[in-house]
Amino acid sequence: MHSVVRPNSWVVIKLPSGVTKVLSIAPNTTISLGKYGSFPANLILGRPYHVTYEIQDKRPDENFSRLRIVPASELYEEVFAEEEAAGCSTLNPETVAPAADAAEITLVDDESGEVVTRSTQELIETARQTLTQDEIEELKREGNNAGKDVIAKLLESHTALGQKTSFSLAKYKLLKQKKYIRRFQILPMDAATLAHWQLEERESSKIMEMRAEMLALVGCWGNVHYGGEDVFLEDPKARSEQGAAALAEIQPDLLKGRWLVVDDTGGLLVAAMAEQMGILNSEDEEGGELKIGDAPEGPDITESAPAEEKQDADTEMADAAEGVAALPEKPKAPKPRPSDFEIPFSQTNTITVVHGASQPNLSFLSYWDFDAVSPNHPPHPLLNHLLTLSWLQLLKPELDTSYSTPPLTATLEVLSSWKPSRRGNFHRKRRRFARTRHIVDSTRAGGFNGLVCSSTMDPTSILKHTLPLLAGGAPVAMYSPSLEPLAVLADLFSVSRRTAWSSGTLPELAGKTTEELENWQGSENFPLNPMLLLGTSIQTSRTRRWQVLPGRTHPLMTERGGTDGYIFTAWKARPAEGKVAARGRFKRKADGATTETEDAKRAKAEESPAVESADTATPAR
Amino acid sequence: MASTVKQEVSPFLDPGSLTKANSLAVIQLSRDNFVPVYLKQIDGEHDGYAEGAVLNTRFGSFPHSTLIGVPWGSQIRASKVDTGSRGRKRKRQGGDDATEGASSEANESKNQKSDQANADSANGTKPPLATDTSGFVHVLPPTPEIWTTSLPHRTQVVYTPDYSYVLYRLRAKPGSTIIEAGAGSGSFTHASVRAVYNGYPSEGKRAGKVVSFEYNEERYHKMQEELQEHGLKDIVHLTHRNVYKDGFLLNGKSPEADAVFLDLPAPWEALHHLSRRDPKKDDGNQTEWISPLHPKKSAHLCTFSPCIEQVTKTVSVMRRLGWIDIEMVEIANRRLHTLRDRVGLNLQVDRGVNNSPRDVEEALTRLTEIEDRFREQARPPKAAGEDTEMGEDGSVKQEDPAEDPALNGKPKSEAPKPGPKFPWQDGRLITRGEPEIKTHTSYLVFATLPIEWTEEDEAAAAAKYPVGEQKQVVGALDRKSRKEERREQLQNKAAGSRKTRKKERDEKIAEIVTPS
């Protein structure tokens, strides 16, 4: 998050009704908030987030409205008045009329405005309000005092007001305020606000109805966090006539802090994770944000440079650099240009997205100025930390053209005889080849530190192919809007399955190596190797919001419905080789009778929902 | 303590791929039973064990040497240990206790902090230990989630469903500075360290940190020890202090926090320290007062209180101090268990199996059979051979009854088939909640405090972004999203969505009151 609104950044505008709008703040434009009014964008640029603005009346000599920051004391005026009124125990007749009128309470059922009954409409229609609509219009046109006048007049003229309880009156006022007060707030764009906006104002199905609670839980159970300082592979300095043999080798020891992700929320999940890993936002101009992504400049910058023509290409380094060199205002970089086979990705702190279509759908990342499929991207931390590959590339790379087609090669002489556009193409293809190879090979090398999913695909099939890629002890966190797919998954790890598997008596396991078992491709009885996950568990969370007002504190009367959402969590295990006995230490009782084995006891302990109190566990300290 | 040694990265933040000596590991005994163990490489006899440090659990004994240098997640078999003098000393109890063994080991560790710098190299030289068939455990890297369920409770703690949501709402991310009071048992502390971590502090970099306060001296010391052992001392700055009275500055300097979490009995008594200017002074004389908040970032605050009265008070004070977007929520979290609901007459009698009819048809079949049996008994005996053998639910029947297919209406073979041959496929898959659930933990109050915006700031911004040059572009919504919105509205209308209806209603009301 940046501390002030920057030009052309995406922000969220929150209106008094609670409605949020997402827009990009372009300088020298006018922002219109519909019935709330409009104002020049420049008045919020360079200004702080979260403050409440009020659209003021136009000055006589200006053709636009200026903004005013509303101090909190003014925002809470009414609450303070009420608190004071309550404090001196005599009700202020101006704001609170004691007469109870139950029917009135339905007038504005709750402050979310959700439920307005038919009778309420009739009530309003019969308009116990003496102001004519013309008069109201006139008031609005005069627009004095940013709508507050209208509210005051409306309240004043409302003949039934005297019958209102303070309860209904406050609600009435609140509703009126939402309609007429020309106030708004600017919120920074982050995963939480984006999720909220999608859920409330847009299509919640696009983000698989993932609520804040679920995004938060998945992040924690997936142990998503900053995965270490950037490490880059050394440029193999591949010459143009060199092929795949010149690629930089994957160094498994360098790979650290990597999360494997399946995201069918259009990139919301990736955005939330990237935020938690510090790779979503570029650094703040104030220096408040951490500095990340000190990566080699993306060589892609050269790709569409038309100025290439003028350059002579005696060396391929110059070749790669020519696009940049052609821009006169940019000083030539002192360091040698990277070769086509240089890998721009950090080996640490990365997100690897496996996608089902040929391109990943991460369109929500555009709200953070990132386009996952743009070939020519300005610097962005995700460029060096987000790796994407298709399931085909992961599982059958030999069938994927961009992976399996050998790179173009050409000697320098041949190269220099080509037209610049052809040369550009040549380099671009080689670069793409090197990257694809790196992404696929490093992913297949496994050792991921966590698996996080929010996918419409069957979780069992996802795990079948991803479990072998996880490091021992790595967490798995899978979200689903409905319980059933996760229940089916959890059942595959039931105690009876595990017991049978490890009994050493199953013929289908006979003679299998540890590696074969780790890469278990599934059988009718065992779709997954049940020993590969520990502590499998399903949970759901739901927040309940409350209204807190003097004397009127209660849970909100309606909340958004939809799904609750569920998550499945576990840790990757590394089963010991061979049969593992677990007869328990105290097998024999005093009388010598054989009691149940520890296996059976464990089975009981795990199957019955009763949980041993973890609190009794004293740490070893 | 080896304070001169370079700070090892905490196993919470980067456990590496193998378990290490002198580092925390978590031993998983059964699904919800975790024992944190500080692994020690001790050559030679220790505490009566020839094998050095040993973890005793009800699944057997696990010398630390078998737990060190293995990949995380490994399943470890128990070892036969030479209990030596210890075995004789210790009277064996029927009630096993993993934790007892572990904690007595731990206490020992304080006297045993010999130089173990080379402990890692001991891997290859371990004497072979005989496997004990008593059982196995798994060794997991510590995470805040596991730690929260296995840490030594000294206070009420904040659990994962709450802290995950709190950190999310506080916008805690790598590089953030979060103030926490009181530290209590450190559950929230560990979760927030993970959230703000962006490397250990070094020059030229603003590293995320947790600025924590604890008033209770004993808890303060315990926490300090823990932070040391967990390699988190450089990221968590813990202070022994009464924050009501003495606020949140560190040596008179601002920690420049952008997030605050208060888990205190009376958060409102600490709030006045969390302003941007001295709330007690209205005049311009603010020079001596230093705010603990970051001057250029909005501050996000959460208070955690079990009682509604605390909430009311807190919210009231928040409003007076200028906090905005105040919102109170509660979180209900449930764990769900999956099991096989096994009901049926023809299922094997087993634990958890309900040997009653699985459906009306099965009941009918059975009742018919019983009727048949009665009739059979009442009737004079027939010639042998006319009776058909009953195959499939012999287990529930005492006798060998006969069945008349004509009476039954269908041949026996069409009756419910025996279930799958494996018990784990029997029955219907169902989910259940836990028998006891946490219905209330605490109320979470969230609020935001924007930065201060002075007239000079405004003047500077106004000079940078002058008005009056607005092009005719009047873009409330960009075209793309407007189009999308329209499309959605159409869709919603078709679907008759609640939102659309609500919108229409609102508009109608608005029109009635003030047609525009």
Ligand SMILES: C[S@@+](CC[C@H](N)C(=O)[O-])C[C@H]1O[C@@H](n2cnc3c(N)ncnc32)[C@H](O)[C@@H]1O
């Ligand atoms: C409920 S516990 C916090 C638990 C912690 N959030 C956790 O997750 O483990 C509250 C702690 O606040 C401490 N405390 C109470 N008043 C305090 C004060 N005025 N200043 C500092 N700490 C205080 C108490 O000693 C106690 O340890």
